[in-house]
Amino acid sequence: MSQRAHALVQGHSTVASPPVVYQKLMEAINDVHTGPVGIARIIDSDPGLTARLLRVVNSSFFGFPRRIQTVQHAVRAVGSVQITDLALATSVISLFDGIPYEWVDMTSFWRHSLAVGVISRSIALRRGERNVEEFFVSGLLHDIGRIILLSHAGQDGIRTMEAHKRNGVPLHEAEHDLLGCDHGQVGEALLTRWNFPGEYVEAAAYHHRPHLATNFPTHAATVHVADIMAHGMAWGTSGQTNVPPLSTEAWELVQIEPDGIPPMVRHAHEQLVAAMELVSTPVE
Amino acid sequence: MVLILAAEAQPGMVLAADVTDRHGRLLIPSGNPLEERHLSSLRSWGVQEIEVEDGTAGIPGILPKEHFIEQARQEVLPRFAGSDTTHPFLKGLLEAAVMERAGELARERSRT
Numbered sequence: 521m522s523q524r525a526h527a528l529v530q531g532h533s534t535v536a537s538p539p540v541v542y543q544k545l546m547e548a549i550n551d552v553h554t555g556p557v558g559i560a561r562i563i564d565s566d567p568g569l570t571a572r573l574l575r576v577v578n579s580s581f582f583g584f585p586r587r588i589q590t591v592q593h594a595v596r597a598v599g600s601v602q603i604t605d606l607a608l609a610t611s612v613i614s615l616f617d618g619i620p621y622e623w624v625d626m627t628s629f630w631r632h633s634l635a636v637g638v639i640s641r642s643i644a645l646r647r648g649e650r651n652v653e654e655f656f657v658s659g660l661l662h663d664i665g666r667i668i669l670l671s672h673a674g675q676d677g678i679r680t681m682e683a684h685k686r687n688g689v690p691l692h693e694a695e696h697d698l699l700g701c702d703h704g705q706v707g708e709a710l711l712t713r714w715n716f717p718g719e720y721v722e723a724a725a726y727h728h729r730p731h732l733a734t735n736f737p738t739h740a741a742t743v744h745v746a747d748i749m750a751h752g753m754a755w756g757t758s759g760q761t762n763v764p765p766l767s768t769e770a771w772e773l774v775q776i777e778p779d780g781i782p783p784m785v786r787h788a789h790e791q792l793v794a795a796m797e798l799v800s801t802p803v804e
Numbered sequence: 805m806v807l808i809l810a811a812e813a814q815p816g817m818v819l820a821a822d823v824t825d826r827h828g829r830l831l832i833p834s835g836n837p838l839e840e841r842h843l844s845s846l847r848s849w850g851v852q853e854i855e856v857e858d859g860t861a862g863i864p865g866i867l868p869k870e871h872f873i874e875q876a877r878q879e880v881l882p883r884f885a886g887s888d889t890t891h892p893f894l895k896g897l898l899e900a901a902v903m904e905r906a907g908e909l910a911r912e913r914s915r916t
Contacts (some may be wrong), residue, residue, distance in 0.1 A: 688886055752897040753904060754883060763887045763894075771893055778896030785900045786850055 521712065525665070525705040529713055532668050534619060538714035539611035541566050545604045559600050560592040563607050572610050572798050573603070579794035605653035609637070609660050610798050616667060623670045623677055624759070630799045631756025631792070633660050638791040639746035642784055643774055655742055658723035661716075662743050663758040665706030665724060670759070673699055681759050691760045692728045703758075704728055730770040741770035753785060755792060805855050809869045810846040811910035813854060815839055821855035852903055869906070872913075876905035 529535070537543075544562045548554040563570055570591055577594045578587055588594050595603045613630060640659035644652045670677045676698055683694040692702035707724030719736045723743040726733040733740030744767055750756070751763045776784070805820040815838055823832040823846070831849055832842055838856075846854070853869050880901045887894050 748894075749897060752883065752894075752901045754880075754901070762883050762885055763897075766887065766891065766894060768891070776893060778892045781893075781896040781900045782903070783850060785904065789904075 521709060522701040522705040524700040525709040528668055528672050528701070528706055529709040532672060535615065535668065535710060535714075538716070539608075539615050541569060541611045542608050542714075545607055549601060549604055556595040556600050557592065559604060560590075560595045563591045563595075563603070566611075568614060569607060569610055572614075573607060575797040576606065576610075576794060579797055580790050581794040601651060602653040605651070605657050609657050612661065612664070613798055619671075621667070621671055623674070624667060625757075627799065628756045629663070629666065629758050631796065632750055632758050633663055633756070634795045634798070635750035635753070635755035635788070635792050636660070636662055636743060636746045638795055639749050639784070639788045640742050642788050642791070643742050643746060643776065646780070646784075647775070654719060655739065658720050658739050658743050659746050661711065661720050662707065662724050662727045662747065663703060664710060665703035665708070666758045668706050668710060669695065669699065669703050684759070685761055688762070690728070690764055702728070728764060730767050730773075738773065741767075741773040744770045745774045745776065749781075749785070749788075753789075755789075805857065807853055807855050807869055809872055809907060809910045810851045810854050811907040812914055813838055813843055813846060813856075814914070815843070818857040819854065820857045823851055823854055825849055825851070852907070872906040872909045873902060875909055876902045880905055 541562065545559065548558050548562055551558075563573065573591070574588065574594060576582075577598060578584070582598065584597060588597055591603075598606070616626065637656045637659035641652045641656040644655035649655065673680070680691065680694040680698045683689055683698065684691045687694075689697075692704060695702040704725050704727060708721055711721045711724055719739045722733045722736045723739045726740040727743045727747055730737065730740040730744040748763055748766055751760060817838045819832060819834045819836055819838065822830055822834045824830055831845070831851070832838075834855075880898065883901070884894070884898055889895050889898050
């Protein structure tokens with residue numbers, strides 16, 4: 521793990537610890553005695569989280585035929601593990617709420633991150649993966665290191681984006697050259713510090729170099745391909761202006777036929793609109 | 805007969821050809837005037853373009869699809885600089901991005 525990335529993360533007080541709700545949920549999921557009711561109670565204790573979660577559950581993200589009014593009902597309808605994954609995504613997003621970032625447009629950043637999330641989920645669905653929400657979270661978190669990098673690196677951060685735009689150098693290479701580490705490594709450092717599952721750590725660390733993901737190659741490959749698609753469609757941005765280079769091994773692992781792209785893109789766009797509910801602040 | 809982007813469809817236009825889905829399944833038979841309810845269905849069925857009778861296109865200045873596609877391509881192509889667009893996946897992605905943008909341009913135009 522990159523020392524420089526580690527130092528950057530240590531210095532960022534906002535993200536010293538993961539969202540509180542996440543820790544409670546992780547304990548609950550791993551505790552055999554906690555059932556759906558226990559999970560629901562934890563989520564219920566956070567009204568902001570509850571509101572956002574219910575809005576997404578009732579959107580075309582899931583397309584349930586009848587309105588879901590309570591968290592308990594949501595847990596039953598979506599599944600404990602899956603609701604926990606969504607709650608995790610929501611709580612990470614709200615961790616960065618209201619922090620004024622001079623160098624990054626947070627709405628655009630989350631739009632890109634959610635796009636990669638919904639596309640990753642879509643790819644996983646096509647492949648018949650059991651827990652598709654896990655892929656949604658991997659996609660959502662993949663660029664989280666960018667926020668830390670941009671909020672800490674100041675002028676240097678701007679220089680990396682200029683070098684990337686001017687010379688066409690991939691953003692993560694420009695970051696390496698100018699800052700000593702890339703946003704993947706910073707994401708890796710952050711998610712490791714938070715004790716997040718290895719799937720999310722590797723997807724963040726290696727989404728530009730998926731061949732290096734040794735433990736969870738499918739997650740890294742899926743997020744890599746989803747990232748390329750999100751850039752191709754220009755759904756939000758986290759600083760990269762063009763489509764990153766494709767790893768053909770990752771593409772072969774993930775197996776998307778060119779014919780399958782238009783319907784996937786259409787579906788993902790709908791899902792993205794629904795998922796943006798996780799970003800908007802609840803209107804009381 | 806004019807081939808237009810589905811996004812430019814208006815009620816009253818008469819179809820010059822059947823609207824089918826990707827598998828050739830009939831969605832709306834030709835000879836029928838389009839109704840409001842068809843318009844949103846076209847989008848959810850993923851229909852990109854339709855053929856309508858000239859006279860019934862009715863709204864002056866309906867542009868053929870090539871206009872929007874070319875404009876969209878100019879906007880989208882720079883994004884793919886440095887990418888190997890001969891690779892089937894990237895080629896497919898580029899086309900999808902172009903068609904999506906072309907649809908947006910057509911929708912923007914029909915709103916004004």
